[in-house]
Amino acid sequence: MNDNALELFNPQSKSLVFKVFPFGSDEYFNSLKKYNYFSVILILAGKGSLIADISEYSFKENSLMCFSLYQPFKIQCKKGFKGIMVNFHPEFFCLHKHRNEVSCNGVLFNNIYESPVINLTVDEAQYLLTIITGLKVEMERPGPSQPEVLISYLKILLINASRIKIEQRHLEAVSSKKAPVILNSLKDAIDEHFKSLHSPGDYAELLNISTAALNRLSKTYFNKTLSNLIADRIIIEAKRQLYLTSEPVKSIAYELGFNDEFYFSRFFKSNVAISPQFFRDTVGFDRGNA
Missing domain, CATH: 1.10.10.60 (Homeodomain-like)
Incomplete structure (x- = not known):
């Protein structure tokens, strides 16, 4: 595991509930991952292939990948792979409980009809990175209100990622040939x-x-x-x-x-x-x- 990974554990169960993990290679992702938490991966550099469930997708720099609970995935990139991953357990933030505030289920997660890869503009990638950097800074500054602040940042991240995905859908529907x-x-x-x-x-x-x-x-x-x-x-x-x-x-x-x-x-x-x-x-x- 990367020494720069920042982790938060449930004080009662001692289980991992939140993590921010910067990475500079694909070494960690070369083996199949199946987490009991949700994953949001912002890719800032590199291009390669993603295997999610049993399907294969391509990706490039400035892209976002989102994976649901125990959704298997593996990432391979030849060189220059760089980005940051955010993991959160439902115990820390329940998407169903907060569905009126963050409508990302069926958009970012549990979307069986679309690729888990979202292509971003440079500005979109940098904006999402700014939000994740806020999470990282807060993880490095623990205190009694830390979970509430982290959840606020996480909501902002998910809301904006969902907006980008929905806007991308709209643009694709307008510009591309319609599916049957x-x-x-x-x-x-x-x-x-x-x-x-x-x-x-x-x-x-x-x-x-x-x-x-x-x-x-x-x-x-x-x-x-x-x-x-x-x-x-x-x-x-x-x-x-x-x-x-x-x-x-x-x-x-x-x-x-x-x-x-x-x-x-x-x-x-x-x-x-x-x-x-x-x-x-x-x-x-x-x-x-x-």
Whole structure:
């Protein structure tokens, strides 16, 4: 670990809840990362490839990457890789609890249809760096009000990153060729039926298109297979319920359309690499309602 990393721990549980980590190479990111906290990575120099979940993306200097709880990612850059990473645990800052103040869930995090890489202008990158520098300075100056100040800076960071992402969406929609209309229908169908329809064929039949054709469109525009999209949507809801509710895993499984709790656990583990119970234990049981 970088000696310059600044870390904050929960005094009761002794677990890491917040970290600011400047880096000057890709050494730390060469192996697959799966954190039990959210990650925001500002890249100031270098270009290379990102593998997130099972998809690959390219990136260049002045870009932002955002990853959700236990979302696997690996970054590779040949030379000149430089930036800073911010990690925060839901125990420190709960996105659901603060959703009216910071509407970044579905924009920066848990967005299954778009790349986790956000391209920035030089000015945007420097502005976000200024905010993160404020976090870094505050981490170096501990005191009784430190968590509140850090959370204020974190909100500003997330709000501005979300604004940049939303504006970028708008510009891309205006300047680029529009995606086939059926993909919007697919998004709506998945959001409406993911609890009851789990196979690609179900959605192809619903949208009156062949499974192969729908899968090709999904790969072309979302960089994911149709099966991956459906699984990702199920996992997002499973994570939400495991964190925000006290419902037994068996009940969550049934609500998500799994008749067998053990099959659901295997499905969850194959997609997240940990069991539902381990996710709940390490992310924070029912703390979103605290």
